[in-house]
Amino acid sequence: MLKIGFIGAGTVGTALAIRLSQQGYRVITVHDLKLAAAQRLAQAVKDCRILEKAQGVADTAEFVFITTVDDFIPQVAAKVSWHTGQTVVHCSGAASTEALAPAKEQGARVGCIHPLQTFASITQAVENLPGSTFAIEAEEPTLSVLKELATSLQGSWLELKAEDKALYHASACIACNYFYTLVQIAADLWQNFGVSAAEATRAMMPMLRGSLNNLGNTGLPQALTGPIARGDLVTIRKHRAAFEKKAPAVLSLYKELGNRTIPIGLAKGTLTESRAEELRALFKENQK
Template identity: 30%
Template sequence: MKVGFIGAGKVGFSLGKYLADNNQKVIGYYSEFKEDAKEASKFTNSAYYTDVELLVKDSEIVFITVPDGVIEKVWSSIKHFSLSGKIICHTSGALSSEVFSDISKRGGFGFSIHPLFAVSDKYSSYKELSKSYFTVEGSEEKINFVKQWLESFGNNVCVISKENKVKYHASAAIASNLVVGLISLSEQLLLECGFDKDSADTALAPIIRGNVEHCLNDGCSAALTGPIERNDTTTVLKHLKTLSGNSKEIYKAVSRQVLDVAKNKNKDRDYSEMEDILK
């Protein structure tokens, strides 16, 4: 497939390189930020386009890899081009293909294609995309084609509905961004206890990795340990007493979710006192 990119940020870099490494014809990049497009084209051994209409003309699939707030603007700027038979995609986790208004009337097919993966570096993240689960939402006429195209690279692919896009993205944010926030809070508390940054990271690494691996291999219920699971209200009260402000609210909010897991694991245990503490 001939694939062109409008936008040359981290996702555009990474996805373009990944597709090129999987024997797809990445034709090139167009961007308002010319130096980024030049750099991305060099990185993927493709062309730098100064004319977005020519890029669309030369492409069978066009990826719009720009920030969410700009996708509709980009679509408005290209929707009057000749789009017959072309697949137009964005990579937003939260937006659906509905952003491509009237695309079917123009003979094109609109999709949201999202790798469930935190793209953190434009030069190296492509190496890990082979492990990423992709979600696809869009035109029913071409949905199976797009799904099979992505699967041909060895990726797992899930088709989701437009109604579930935001909930799906919330799930991704919890597993990625919010976990970063919790680790940051844990690190902060250790620094307050006298650890230096390196020691805090070294101390936390085994418990973070161990918990994640246990959750993924054995399930969250089996992985859960600690004072909430064993219904140790005394320790939880001590935790709450030593915390304050935002840290305390985060502890309580996440602990209520942990309590749900504990209840599911120990159905015969009375957690009513713990529930009252965490309100």
């Protein structure tokens, strides 16, 4: 079985090491700038040695994950001596294999495997990983090895070209990170009627879970509910008036998102074209 090493024992490195080890892979060495981080990874998997230098991992492992933050991947790849026969990968969604050019020049195989998942904590990430999609950029034979790795982690995979990665990653940021931004904006509105954002978020959780369930089970456009799907103009006018009075800073975002929701309502078939036209007029930037 492949001898795996990790340079960078943060959330992603540690969660992957735990899952790989559970699937029977041998995670043999780890290095991190912080000893405590390396210790946490080493304690969570079987027979893993902590090494003081990144070079130690490159010298001992056949398959090396550079799981530092993105900005340090090229630096690590450049400062370590690599050798023919080993494989070096990183897990960034935006960076390409170009970040590993020094390893390739020294004869190592290179690749990227990005888990399309959010790693907020190690425990949660270990739980969330099964079922995830892994975006892979690599040439054969590394491509096949990474596909197998994704499958072993109970995930699926998709192949990405280097030039498509920035847009792919930006899309992930919209769906994952900006989803939180939207929840925060929505929750902050409750302060206008004396409820804290934390309490509002708690109150919204069952609805958010329900929305995700609908998205997963029926998908779009069918999952869309609410006034735009219904073409409910009176309600939208009330929303607009409330924003104008109590939260004017959010009005332009509300209009922009409303406009973006109209095509989903039309595709669902519950919003008529004539109602959609009236909604577009209501969502126009300077419309009073």
